[in-house]
Amino acid sequence: MLELKGIYKWFNTGNNRTFLLKDVDLSVKAGEFISIMGPSGSGKSTLLNVIGMLDSFDQGEYHFLHESVHKLKEKQRSALYKQYIGFVFQAYHLIDELTVYENIETPLIYQDVKTSERKAMVADILDRFQIVGKKDLFPTQLSGGQQQLVGIARALIARPKLLLADEPTGNLNSKQGEEIMSLFKQLNDEGVTIIQVTHSEKNAGYGSRVINLLDGMIVNEPVVK
Amino acid sequence: MFRNYIKIAWRNLWKNKTYSFINIFGLALGLLCFLLIALYVFDELTYDRFHKQAKNTYRVIESKLSAQGKETKVAAVGYQLSEQALKTIPEVKKAARLSAVGRTNVSDPAGTNVFYETFFLGNPDFLQVFDFELLEGDRNSALTAPRSVILTEEIATKIFGVSSVLGKTLRTDADSLLYTITGILKNFPSNSHISFNVIFSESSITGERFTNFITSDWTSNSFPTYFVLDKKADVSMATRKLNELVAANRTGEIPIKSTFSLQPLGAIHFHSADIDGTPTERKGNLSYIYVFSIVAIFVLLIACINYMNLTTARFASRGKEIAVRKVAGAGRATLVSQFLAEAFVMALLSLVLALCATFLLLPYFNAFSGKQLQLGVGTDYRVWLGIVVTVLIVGLFAGAYPALFQSRQRPFQLLKNKIQQSKGQLSLRKGLVVFQFSLSIIMIVATLVVYLQMKYVGTADMGFNKEQLLVVDINSGFVRRGAETIKTEYARIPAVRSVSATSRVPGEWKVIPRVKAKPQGGAMESQDMSYMVTDDQFLNTFEVKLIKGRNFTTHPGDSSALMINETAAAMLGIKEPAEQLIEIPSVDFSGNVTPLSTPFVARVVGIVKDFNFRSLREKIGPLIMSFPNNPVHNIDYFTVRLNTTNAEQTLKTMEAILHKIDPNHLFEYNFLDKRWEVFYQEDQKRQAIFLSVAIMTIVIACLGLFGLATYAAEQRVKEIGIRKVLGASVFHLVSMLSRDFVKLVLIASVIAIPVAWWAMDNWLDDFAYRTKIYWWVFAIAAIMALLIALLTVGLKALKAAIINPVRSLRAE
DSSP, X not given: OEEEEEEEXXXXXXXXXXXXXXXXXXEEOTTOEEEEEOSTTSSHHHHHHHHTTSXXXXXXXXXXXXXXXXXXXXXXXXXXXXXXXXEEOTTOOOOTTSOHHHHXXXXXXXXXXXXXXXXXXXXXXXXXXXXXXXXXXXXXXXXXXXXXXXXXXXXHTTOOSEEXXXXXXXXXXXXXXXXXXXXXXXXXXXXXXXXXXXSOHHHHTTSSEXXXXXXXXXXXXXXXX | OHHHHHHHHXXXXXXXXXXXXXXXXXXXXXXXXXXXXXXXXXXXHTTTTTSTTGGGEEEEEEEEEOTTSOEEEESOBOHHHHHHHHHHOTTEEEEEEEEEEEEEEEEOTTOOSEEEEEEEEEOTTHHHHSOOOEEEEOXXXXXXXXXXXXXXXXXXXXXXXXXXXXXXXXXXXXXXXXXXXXXXXXXXXXXOSOOOSEEEEGGGOOOHHHHHHHHTOSSOOOBOEEEEEOTTOOHHHHHHHHHHHHXXXXXXXXXXXXXXXXXXXXXXXXXXXXXXXXXXXXXXXXXXXHHHHHHHHHHHHHHHHHHHHHHHHHHHTTHHHHHHHXXXXXXXXXXXXXXXXXXXXXXXXXXXXXXXXXXXXXXXXXXXXXXXXXXXXXXXXXXXXXXXXXXXXXXXXXHHIIIIIGGXXXXXXXXXXXXXXXXXXXXXXXXXXXXXXXXXXXXXXXXXXXXXXXXXXXXXXXXXXXXXXXXXXXXXXHHHHTHHHHHHHHHHSTTEEEEEEESSOTTOSSOOOEEEEEETTSSOOOEEEEEEEOOTTHHHHHTOOEEEEOOOOSOGGGGXXXXXXXXXXHHHTOSSOSOOEEEEEEEESSSOEEEEEEEEEEEEEEEEOOOOOSOTTSOOOOEEEEOSSOSSOOOOEEEEEESOSOOHXXXXXXXXXXXXXXXXXXXXXXXXXXXXXXXXXXXXXXXXXXXXXHHHXXXXXXXXXXXXXXXXXXXXXXXHHHHHHTTOOHHHHHHHHHHHHHHHHHHHHHHHHHHHHHHHHHHHTTOSSOOOOOHHHHHHHHHHHHHHHHHHHHHHHHHHHHSOHHHHHHTO
């Protein structure tokens, strides 16, 4: 599905060059559930952002579904991720001024989906996540677990092929965390490719493969369990 | 400690250069605008108040009620009124008289430097009532002795090269004897309604005619008169006694009813619009003073509020710094003083900038406003006080928000770096933006309407052609008697197409006399009409159309012929000119209806198309035109239509021709189109003022909007990030951020348009001939405001929208 070859990302401070990512090679097949692990500052989030095309890199090649991302222009890149990638954040990042329904609907608006179609799609996903009763509430009126549920619903609304999650359970208690992880497992079983960043071995256990990062480098790539 | 504050303040200023510049610049602009207008308004409001006895000084006004119920007011009265009032009314302590009796050439005895000056007469008390500063001479006696003269510094320097000329003599062409210079006056302050270059002692005029005239003069309007009343005097009592005094002394039949009143000296400048005053007087308009004051205060207020808004917006993003300082042990007091110091540094910089700009701009402002304003030690202390207090308040408020509010927060909350804003504050800010843009739109509309009216006035068909007309004054009897010769000679000059001799010209700067006129023998009441003496060449030279009947001929028999304009024809009930006899029993040169010794009876031979002989502010009135030798009025001008734009050579030839007839005659000329411009000079100034205020309000409104946009963008930085990740395009984000502001500007238009329409319609009502207020004027104003707002907000929004969302989301 996607392939990173020799990805470098750095910034310069004076005469020193600090590497955020160093010679990262990674290939992900459709249907995989990958967990990126590593200590703070090892470049997990940076790698995820590069994969999500939110962040640029300085050297290397990135192929995503037959497209060479490193050769694309900003506009084409954004069109690409808009269509194929959904994001889930640790801090949920819901828009406070919008209701649950409107939050979930937003990506569809940006993809120029018609109103009637939007209605059907949002109703579908609300139903599936069993949050129909919450659709008119604002994010601040929900618990953390519920907010993350809305966040995931929003990430999935446009039926992405790839779901990127940056510590999705980081702000949740363990019970809420377990619920989210089993939802991920379920989604993966339905065919969604997932890449998550996590600190927790337990959460990594839900995935099919773990990538360990240290100082911007992949240190090992354990075989599939 | 204090040095540390200044250092931090300076670094912060430097770090956000653009923002600091905009902020300081905005406040400086507000202060500059305020300073200039304050100086102007103070100068206007202190008109004539610099005299020590100003509070007890009054000008005598005569109000005349004509039989038709028309009231005219004149600020000049008969000679005896002041003489006798001084003797018989105990309240009157001193009386000053100042009168103008024609003009004369003045020069040094050798006649090297000659100037043509108004011949002013003053009584000895003149310098006792008014304390115009005398640089040399004794103010108690300077105007007492016959053949004394006082010069101003300026004219003395012009004539003699130096200003200390006390005791020297002055030559005039009024008579052969020399005058002794008994005083040198400091140049008049610009806010004095009295000003002249030369004043002669009243006792200098010793002719029998004059003496006879003044000893019995209770009725003329020749002497502007000022009284100093006793400090404890009851003004209404003094006024009553004055009226009784005149009533007791006026004898014979008085055709009109007169009452006398006392006008306080300080009220002259603003409350004399309906009074025929001294010609040097510049009449003030109180409503413009109100408008200017309100605008100045608004502009300053808005600039201050914007400054505080922008400053607090910047401080809000420094929560982290405050938190760290607190964690490091800074007490509230330290933080409060740091932020106050910082805010004051900025406000002071603005003040310095504003003062520099004021100094630089004052000369231009003075040239434009015709004032001698100064900013310095001599400036009224209230102006300084206002400025200092403003800067203190602005600094205090701008610093107060971070100093008092943010320093109270817990470090943890501040570290989260969220702007603490309640919804209420935001709607207040929005209200301000609406207000500022309303003001901007009103000013844009005002500028456009004044511009359109000026264009209308400049290009309107006035019924005659004012271009290429040169008007030469007739200043002596020799020239007047030699008019026919001069006309013939002028007509021979190749560049001259035609020449006409008239008493007045369309666009006249002196008064066009009015006469009573009625068909002879008819039952019709006589009507007021304007009166102009013209010759056979008038229609040809001014390009006025004759509609019916015939033009004057050169035949002397035409001295009893009249041409009238359409309006007059309609009023007199004349459809076809058929030698109808018109009777003119009296003439009125300046508020005084003087009966002619025998009524002038003349016959109507022609009707001309109406043409604008007065400013377009006034409707075309009825006009009677008569032939040069008539019993009512003399010819006063030659008007020459040129067919060249290079008039220099022609002017020399014309001067030579004139001097052949009268070698001493001063060659005075005017281009008529330039004289017409004078009519609208004040309006042109107004246009310039409106334009600069419009620009000022727009700039300041943009600063306010910029502040609000900064707030909004910073508050929504997270939302923008999320939306971007969800696939929003930059265009979408910019339009989302701009939409709210567009709404504000639209609301502002809705408020501003009716106000602007009302105000400008009122202003245009001053003109009898006026442009329409087109709908597109409002459209242009609203669209301009909208575009400017979009540009301001759009730039800010664009900046917010192109930030990598990863960065804004990471801050959480």
